[in-house]
Amino acid sequence: MRKELGTFVLLVVLCVALAILNPSFLASANLQNLARLIGIYGIFSIGLGVVIITGGIDLSVGSVFALLGVLLSIFLVGWHLPAALAVLAVVAISTSLGLINGFLITKVRIQPFIVTLCGLLFYRGLARFIADDETKGFGSAEGFETLQSMATGSLLGVPTPFIILILISIVMWVVIHRSVYGRYLFAVGRNEVAARYSGVNADRITAGAYVVCGLLAGFAGVLLSFYTNSISPSSHGNFYELYGIAAAVLGGCSLRGGEGSVIGILIGTALLQVLQNLVNLLGIPSSLNFAVMGAVILIGVIVDQLLRQRKMAQPAA
Amino acid sequence: MNARIVIMDEPTSSLTLTETGQLLSVIADLRTEGVSIIYISHRLGEIKQIADRVVVLRDGKNAGTLERPDIHHDNIVKLMVGRDIEKFYSHGSGGGSTAFAEIRELRTSRYAGTPISFDVRKGEILGIAGLVGAGRSEAAQAIFGVDAAEEGKISLDGKRVDIRSARDAIRHGIYLVPEDRRIAGLIVDLPIRENITLPALSRYSSAGLISKERESKRAREMCDRLGVKAPSTETRAANLSGGNQQKVVLAKWLSLDPRLLIFDEPTRGIDVGAKAEIYQLMRDLAASGVAIMMISSDMEEILGESDRIAVMHEGAITGILDRAEASEEAIMKLAVGH
Numbered sequence: 169m170r171k172e173l174g175t176f177v178l179l180v181v182l183c184v185a186l187a188i189l190n191p192s193f194l195a196s197a198n199l200q201n202l203a204r205l206i207g208i209y210g211i212f213s214i215g216l217g218v219v220i221i222t223g224g225i226d227l228s229v230g231s232v233f234a235l236l237g238v239l240l241s242i243f244l245v246g247w248h249l250p251a252a253l254a255v256l257a258v259v260a261i262s263t264s265l266g267l268i269n270g271f272l273i274t275k276v277r278i279q280p281f282i283v284t285l286c287g288l289l290f291y292r293g294l295a296r297f298i299a300d301d302e303t304k305g306f307g308s309a310e311g312f313e314t315l316q317s318m319a320t321g322s323l324l325g326v327p328t329p330f331i332i333l334i335l336i337s338i339v340m341w342v343v344i345h346r347s348v349y350g351r352y353l354f355a356v357g358r359n360e361v362a363a364r365y366s367g368v369n370a371d372r373i374t375a376g377a378y379v380v381c382g383l384l385a386g387f388a389g390v391l392l393s394f395y396t397n398s399i400s401p402s403s404h405g406n407f408y409e410l411y412g413i414a415a416a417v418l419g420g421c422s423l424r425g426g427e428g429s430v431i432g433i434l435i436g437t438a439l440l441q442v443l444q445n446l447v448n449l450l451g452i453p454s455s456l457n458f459a460v461m462g463a464v465i466l467i468g469v470i471v472d473q474l475l476r477q478r479k480m481a482q483p484a485a
Numbered sequence: 486m487n488a489r490i491v492i493m494d495e496p497t498s499s500l501t502l503t504e505t506g507q508l509l510s511v512i513a514d515l516r517t518e519g520v521s522i523i524y525i526s527h528r529l530g531e532i533k534q535i536a537d538r539v540v541v542l543r544d545g546k547n548a549g550t551l552e553r554p555d556i557h558h559d560n561i562v563k564l565m566v567g568r569d570i571e572k573f574y575s576h577g578s579g580g581g582s583t584a585f586a587e588i589r590e591l592r593t594s595r596y597a598g599t600p601i602s603f604d605v606r607k608g609e610i611l612g613i614a615g616l617v618g619a620g621r622s623e624a625a626q627a628i629f630g631v632d633a634a635e636e637g638k639i640s641l642d643g644k645r646v647d648i649r650s651a652r653d654a655i656r657h658g659i660y661l662v663p664e665d666r667r668i669a670g671l672i673v674d675l676p677i678r679e680n681i682t683l684p685a686l687s688r689y690s691s692a693g694l695i696s697k698e699r700e701s702k703r704a705r706e707m708c709d710r711l712g713v714k715a716p717s718t719e720t721r722a723a724n725l726s727g728g729n730q731q732k733v734v735l736a737k738w739l740s741l742d743p744r745l746l747i748f749d750e751p752t753r754g755i756d757v758g759a760k761a762e763i764y765q766l767m768r769d770l771a772a773s774g775v776a777i778m779m780i781s782s783d784m785e786e787i788l789g790e791s792d793r794i795a796v797m798h799e800g801a802i803t804g805i806l807d808r809a810e811a812s813e814e815a816i817m818k819l820a821v822g823h
Contacts, residue, residue, distance in 0.1 A: 347693050348686045355683060359672040364631055365663055366672075366683040366737065367655040426674065 171420035171472065172432040178468065179439045182446065190449045200327055202445055207329025208319075208391045209411055210437040213419075214340050215384030216412035217433040221344075221357045222377045223425025224280035226269065228287030229385050229412060233405030234295035236262055236389035241304035241399060244312055251312035259386035265291070266382020270375025288409070292402075299401040306397060319394030329391050333434075336384065341430040343380075353377065357425030414465050415440050439464075491515065492523045497531060498618060509535055527616045529558055529821045541565055562817045582606065585776045586659075586745045591637030593623040596800025600637065603795055603802055605745060605776040610767060612791025613780040614816045620800035621780045622664055625747045629661035630654040631669075641744055655684050658744030662734050662751060664780075666727075670734040673723035677715060678704040680722050681737045707736035712762060728759025735766065746770060747778045752786060764790055784813055798822040 186193045193199075212229055219226045236258050243254035265287070272283045309316040321328050344350040352373045355363040360370050392408075393399055417423065418439055419432030443464055447457050493512075497505045512522055512535055526532055532539060539551040541564035549564040584604035592600045601624060605611045613621050627634035630648040639646050639659075646657045654660070663669035671680050682689050682700045689699040704718040711732045715725055722733055731751065738746060748767070752760045767790065771777050781787050787794055794806045796819035804819040 342694070346695060348690050348695060349693070351679065351683070351686060351695060355672055355675065355679075358674050359668070361669050362672045363683070364651055365629075365661065365669045366680075367650075367652040368683065369650070369652060 172429060172435055174472065174475070175418050175420070175432065175435045175439060175468065179435055179442060182439070182442050186442065186446050186449060193445065193449055196325075198445070198449075200322065200325070202441055203330040204327035204395065205444075206434075206438050206441050207327060207331070207333040208388055208395060209408075209415065209441060210333040210434055211329075211336055211391070212381075212385045212388035212408070213412040213415040213433050213437045214337065214430060215381035215388075216409065217416040217419070217421050217428050217430070218340075218344065218353065218377045219280070219381045220413070220416050220421045220423060221353050221425060221428045222374045223357050223360075223423075224273065224374065224377065225284060225413065225423070226266075226287075226378065226381050227281065227284040227409050228265070228269070228291055229381070230405035230408035230410075231288045231291035231295065232262055232265055232382075232385055233389045233392055233408055234399065234401050234403075235291045235298075236386065237393040237396075237399035237404050238295045238299040238304050238401050240390060240393050241306060242298070244315075245305070245307060248311065251315040254312075255315065255390055258390055259383065262386030262389060263379055263382045266378040266380070266385070267375070269382070270378035273378065274371035274375045284409075295401040295404075299399070301401060304399040304401070306394065309394075315390075316394050319391040320397075329395070332387070332391070336387070337430055337434060340384075344428075344430055349373070349376065354426055357427070359426075411440060414461070418465060418468055488515075488520055490521045490523065492525070494525045495527065496524070497526065497528065505531070527821065529561055532556070532561065533558065558818075558821075559814075562814055562821070565817055585642055587638075587640040588628060589638040589640075591624060591627055591639070592635040593620060593627045593800070594632065594635055595623045596620045597635050599800040601797075601800070601802045603805065605778055606792075607776055608771050608774050609792040610771050610777045610779050610790055612787040612794040613778060613797060614782075614784075614787045614794055615797035615820050617782060619797040619820065621797050622749055623800075624797070625661055625663075625749050625778065625780055628654070628745075629659060629747060631661070655741070658742055659747070660738040660741070660743050660745075661747045662731070662738065662749065664749040664753070666730050666734050671722045671730060673730075674721060676719045676721055677708065677713070677725075677733050677736075678718040680733055681707055681718075681740055684737060685741055703740055704736075707740050708733075711736050711739070711766065726756070726759070728755045728762070731755055731759070731763060735763070739770075743770065743775050745776045745778070747780070749780045750782065751779060752781075752783070784816070787816065788813065796820050 216226055216229065239261065240254060240258050243249045243257060244251065249257070269283055269287060272278050273280050306316065318328050318332070323331055344353065352363070352368050355366070355368055356370045356373045364370050392405065396404065415436035416428060416433050417436070419429065419434070419436030421428030421433065440461065443461055444457070447454060447460050452460065496508060500508065509531065512524070515522060524532070524535065533556055536556055537553050539556050539561060541548045541551070541561060543565060551560055551564070583606060585607035586605040588604070589602045590600040591602070615621050623632065626632040627637065628639060628648070630651045630653050633649055639648060641657060641659070646653070648654050648657070648659070667673055672683070678700050681704045686695060689696055689703065701718055708715065708718060713729050713732045713736065715729060722730055725733065751763055751767070755763065767777060767779070779790060788811060791811070792808060794811050794816060795802050796804050796806065796816055798820055799822065803822060806815055
């Protein structure tokens with residue numbers, strides 16, 4: 169909890185500073201757009217967090233977004249599939265890709281980094297090939313306006329992706345922090361050997377994490393496609409897995425596994441988006457975008473490390 | 486290299502018979518060239534074959550030296566053993582006469598060529614003796630399902646049980662207190678409560694959601710019963726002493742219903758007080774009808790706590806001794822393969 173608190177304080181400080189330096193931060197249009205982005209990023213960041221809790225990693229998420237975007241456009245605009253069916257198909261595909269990752273990692277015993285790095289390359293290439301390297305879109309969204317409004321609309325002034333994130337967060341909070349599966353997840357992440365010696369089916373728990381990650385990436389992928397409204401297969405979703413990993417790590421997930429929380433991941437996601445917003449609003453050259461983010465994450469991790477070492481230096485309770 | 490002294494530490498432990506023969510002839514050549522060789526081995530056959538002088542170490546001390554004419558199996562074994570057993574131990578007391586757990590033709594992946602068969606009786610402590618690397622832990626892990634056996638049949642109370650994973654073993658009441666409790670026995674970063682309830686979370690949950698109150702209640706009961714000394718059940722297992730950690734591992738299994746309980750080096754790294762408590766617990770469990778296997782490299786423990794003793798060597802069971810026949814010499818002879 170202390171770890172999340174630190175990130176939360178940083179988030180509040182940034183927001184206050186930004187509001188003082190440029191009051192248009194508080195403009196409703198800006199806040200709405202911020203909330204919409206937090207919604208989309210938060211959904212897949214939670215998925216990545218689950219994988220990271222097992223001690224794994226998923227680098228393929230961004231490329232999967234490109235593939236899902238291209239397929240969604242083909243399903244809706246090309247084949248005129250009913251909106252519900254198209255979404256179902258895309259989410260099912262994304263979940264299956266998670267299952268394949270899980271299978272390769274637990275049964276074929278390939279390292280998660282390698283498996284999902286191959287996924288990163290493979291799905292990107294597949295997306296470009298399927299789309300003929302042409303930008304795909306949704307035109308005027310004729311026939312699936314409701315679906316589009318899930319990504320672009322608002323409910324009582326709150327952007328729908330943000331509402332979806334809240335719902336998903338509640339479900340995932342229960343799964344991760346209250347359910348038997350969640351307990352197994354942390355046990356496997358902390359010490360897979362001892363978990364197996366206690367009868368935990370570690371392979372199934374780990375594979376399950378990649379399936380959850382795939383499922384949430386599916387939801388986020390649909391929302392992201394409509395948010396950008398045009399899918400350039402070579403760049404759509406680029407680096408998104410890294411945003412997710414950064415959000416999870418900022419939120420207290422340890423890449424060694426066994427640590428993390430839904431609340432923390434949400435705070436981490438918000439922090440990244442506010443940083444992005446800061447770069448835009450303070451007129452920092454957008455070319456410095458990544459540099460600012462990298463620097464802030466690094467400082468956050470260093471501070472955390474220093475605090476941890478101080479804690480370790482104290483005698484154990 | 487112009488070696489003058491070559492020290493070999495168990496050089497043949499992973500060699501085949503032919504390779505061992507080749508190595509021994511190389512050693513003979515080196516000797517004729519005037520090189521001194523210190524040859525450390527638990528294989529008395531090799532020692533007899535090549536040694537000019539034998540130094541026997543026991544508990545880190547020099548227990549005696551033998552010159553070439555005196556290098557006989559029995560002389561070596563005599564030096565390796567020979568201590569008084571304290572009154573600390575219960576000297577066995579129970580054990581029915583009927584087999585409860587029957588292990589047949591069990592082949593572990595490490596010693597696939599030597600299937601083992603033995604029985605564990607209800608209410609007895611079956612000691613498993615042998616030198617390090619004799620395949621005792623492998624057999625335990627195969628019975629518990631964490632390192633699935635290549636082959637083998639296990640029956641409990643006359644009923645065949647199929648064990649492919651620890652989960653299967655746990656379902657049948659077969660539990661393992663592993664050799665390395667900080668790696669395999671416990672998740673040391675987690676609190677005592679979560680360690681105790683991990684194998685049977687469904688007992689503390691409804692609709693897949695865990696009730697922390699039910700867990701805490703059970704964890705407290707178990708800690709009281711076993712006398713775990715900890716500030717609370719939320720204390721991380723890492724912050725406990727070795728003895729208390731071992732009690733938490735035991736609490737994990739005793740919160741279920743053990744039928745066959747396997748201990749692998751149960752008192753290694755544990756202080757004398759906790760040791761006595763763990764022996765008492767083992768004895769009580771046996772008296773309540775649990776079949777117990779106790780792997781131990783501690784000769785006093787084996788002789789002091791076992792009702793019967795199975796001795797292993799290179800993956801095979803070389804003998805099973807009753808209390809009356811058990812002695813350090815008898816065990817050591819079987820442990821080195823004679």
